[in-house]
Structure formats: C-alpha cells, structure tokens
Amino acid sequence: MYSMNLDKNKKRFTIVVSGFITEEEAEAYTNDYVKHASSIDCAQYTLVLDGSDIIASKQSMLDGLKALIQSYIDHGYKEILFVQAKSPSARAQLRRIDVLMNNVRLIEVNEV
Template identity: 30%
Template sequence: MFKMEIDKLKKVFFITAAGFFSMQEGMDFMAEYQSRTSMFDPKEYTLIVDGREVKASAQDVAEQLKNMILLYMSVPFKKRIIIQQQSAVVAGQTKRLARDIPEFDTIIFAETVEEAYSKL
C-alpha cells in the first residue's frame, strides 16, 4: 500500500508506504511517482518518505526497492528525508541496498513525521 501527496503550500512531496510490496505494486509505485513528480518543480520541494510500516521483502522485490531509492535520487529535490523504518530487519535491508547508490549519504533521516517536517 502506498499514498503520494503534493503539499503546494509547504512544498512537500509526501509518500507513505506500508506492508509488503509485490512486484506489481512496485511497478505501480514507480509509475505513479514519475507521474506525480512531473506535476511540480522538484528543486523547490522536499521529498519525505514515510516507510516505517514497510515489511521486509523477498529478494526480487528488494531489488525493486533499490530501484525506488534510485528514483528518489534521480529527481533533483531540494531535500530528501526518510522516516526510518520501525523494523531493524527492514532498515538493515534498505541500508544494504542503498550503499551502492550515489549520494545516498545526502538523505536526511528522521524518527517521526513531526521531526521530518522540522527539518524542512
């Protein structure tokens, strides 16, 4: 399950993701992400991804997660903030997948939605 919102007032592109992602959901996510990011100038917006409730994924789906992170990095947002996952397994999986992604170290991590908004 995922939800994407564009807050034009605060200039935030907010993504919520939860549960297990199937291959189809991953493809749907990527298509919607590309569609939504074409609706505004990303250089003026902060991306906030709340993936606290994402569950650990099978290896093929995990590769798609890596592609999602690459998508986050390919769009020139003003800032990128990720709210850390609650599951240590998922957080570890994300960090393993992301270690080869250029500029992953520029992502800001937050514990809560409120903390993410305080870092705008």
C-alpha cells in the first residue's frame, strides 16, 4: 500500500509505502509517481520517502526498486530523504541498493 502527497506550500513531495508491495502495485505506484513528479519542478522540492513500515520484498523486486530510486535521483530533487524501515530484514535489503545509500539522506521516523 502507498500514498503520495504534494505540499506545494512547503515544497515537499511525500511518499509513504507500507506492507509488502506486489508487482501489480509497483506498476501502479510507478504510474502515479510519474504523474505527480511531472506536475512539479522537482529541483524546488524535497522528496520524502517513508518506507518505515515496508516489509522485505521478493528478491526479484529489488532491481525494479533500484531503477525507481534512480528515477528519483534523475528527477533532480533539491533533497531526497529516506525514512529507515523498522523491519531489520527490509533495512538489510535496502542497504544492498547502492544507488539509495549513495544519493539520499537516511532519517529515522521521528525526524519527518
């Protein structure tokens, strides 16, 4: 499950992802993300990715996740903040995505 919120006053695009994401949900998510991102000047926005309640994904989904994170970077946001997952197994999976670790600032839930 996911939700997306654009706060044009604060120049903040917040995406919350929770639970286990299926391939069908990932496709819908990507389409929604593109629609939202194309409606703003990303360079003026902070992107907040809240994956604190995400559950570890199937290994086959990690390449898609890596491509999605690369698309966030390619959009050129002012800053990308990633809220750490609570699940140790999800944290371990995310740490293996080098593009994530090298291009975002990791924060804890209480820092949002």
